[in-house]
């Protein structure tokens with residue numbers, strides 16, 4: 391290049407720059423930014439679809455490039471069925487999001503949820519919700535395995551043997567009141583009662599009373615407490631917000647999905663909880679009506695517990711704002727954990743029984759033969775009734791209350807069902823799909839309590855002998871296993887036995903179909919069930 395050609399090159403002086411800026415109108419600028427965004431997004435999609443470490447797994451095309459697929463189906467209420475269909479179509483491991491895999495085999499569930507020798511190998515929870523008390527995630531939502539272990543240890547005493555026995559009279563108290571209210575109502579009328587509503591009242595009254603001696607009196611007053619209404623109304627919103635945490639793509643849309651009544655009721659719910667908790671903290675143990683789970687939280691003073699006994703202050707120091715926030719969150723979770731899955735289990739138990747009259751008759755006979763008077767009905771004997779327990783197991787197999795959304799966990803970089811899953815991958819095992827798969831259960835989609843009976847039982851049916859129960863974990867397994875599982879089973883048995891000992895049930899609302907009419911958001915929507923309760927005549 392000669393000196394003369396060099397001098398012909400344009401010089402970037404102020405004039406040139408202002409001519410360039412003049413040329414670059416707002417529209418052109420927007421076009422430029424748009425083009426950059428499109429190229430970036432396309433690059434991101436091409437990487438996800440063809441070069442991502444999970445690209446080798448089959449699945450819906452949209453799911454491989456965006457989380458919209460999962461977020462949409464979860465919010466539409468058909469997630470368990472959609473995931474089941476995807477596993478049926480694509481195989482045992484399906485890519486359900488750019489960074490998410492779903493598994494069918496029980497071993498995958500054991501790998502992701504089972505106990506680990508080293509906490510760093512834990513498959514941690516995905517973010518679910520922020521604690522309602524000062525950013526504290528309490529027990530259920532706690533993601534840090536160390537912190538979870540600490541809180542879980544404190545609470546474990548509340549659910550252990552002796553402590554559990556002290557809770558049983560409280561369960562009977564609420565069920566007895568419901569039965570006597572239902573008798574009073576003389577519910578032989580045309581319409582009958584809303585069984586779902588009564589189950590909700592009984593279970594929530596019991597859950598709140600057991601959690602921290604909170605008497606909600608829904609059964610007594612025969613009307614829903616604001617807290618119950620708010621919780622039921624917030625179900626859909628909670629799935630949107632929880633989804634938004636895992637899939638930020640839907641975060642900007644979240645406010646659109648939050649109905650006005652939820653916006654109004656949730657702060658009310660938290661305010662009420664705060665007042666009740668403060669009252670509970672101020673009530674001395676000897677003035678309580680009965681023992682509750684909350685005692686354990688009040689006993690635990692982490693800072694002081696870790697001091698040598700002779701260094702501890704004689705009078706415990708006042709509770710900090712942080713401690714109160716923690717208690718508030720755990721208390722809310724104890725009510726939510728105690729209420730929702732138990733009421734769902736009870737509702738679906740009756741749903742399946744009403745649709746399977748033969749199984750229903752066997753259950754009524756078993757209960758009415760086992761107890762000659764109402765007052766004889768007690769927890770230990772109920773635990774030994776094979777058909778009652780088989781019906782409960784079968785109902786939780788077909789409609790596992792808390793695991794239908796395939797409880798997600800994040801891989802630390804480990805083997806799942808024999809394949810290496812990279813660190814950070816979200817893993818979901820669909821117990822719903824497993825439970826309804828003909829590969830693991832004979833006559834898988836039918837309600838057949840026989841499958842849970844021992845060969846010595848008169849109704850034992852050998853066709854179910856090959857059923858593979860190894861993945862039946864309605865309460866999951868490992869360190870996050872449900873601590874309330876025994877309370878839940880005792881409650882369900884007592885409610886079912888006392889109701890069926892006293893009444894015959896005739897459904898008055900139309901029968902719904904499980905596969906086409908039911909919906910599951912973050913939590914199961916409950917079926918509409920009106921029933922006439924006819925008191926059993928006894929000589």
Ligand code: HEM
Pocket residue numbers: 529530531542723724725727728729731732735790791792793797864865866869870871872873874875877878879
């Ligand atoms: C049939 C009824 C019940 C079922 C099927 C059930 C199921 C479950 C499942 C699957 C989990 C694990 C959730 C996860 O990791 O995301 C869980 C956790 C939990 N459940 Fe239950 N539950 C039931 C009743 C109860 C009851 C009566 C209580 C009493 C308060 C309770 C308290 C809890 C608590 C506190 C947790 C959190 C445990 C932790 O993260 O360490 N549950 N439950």
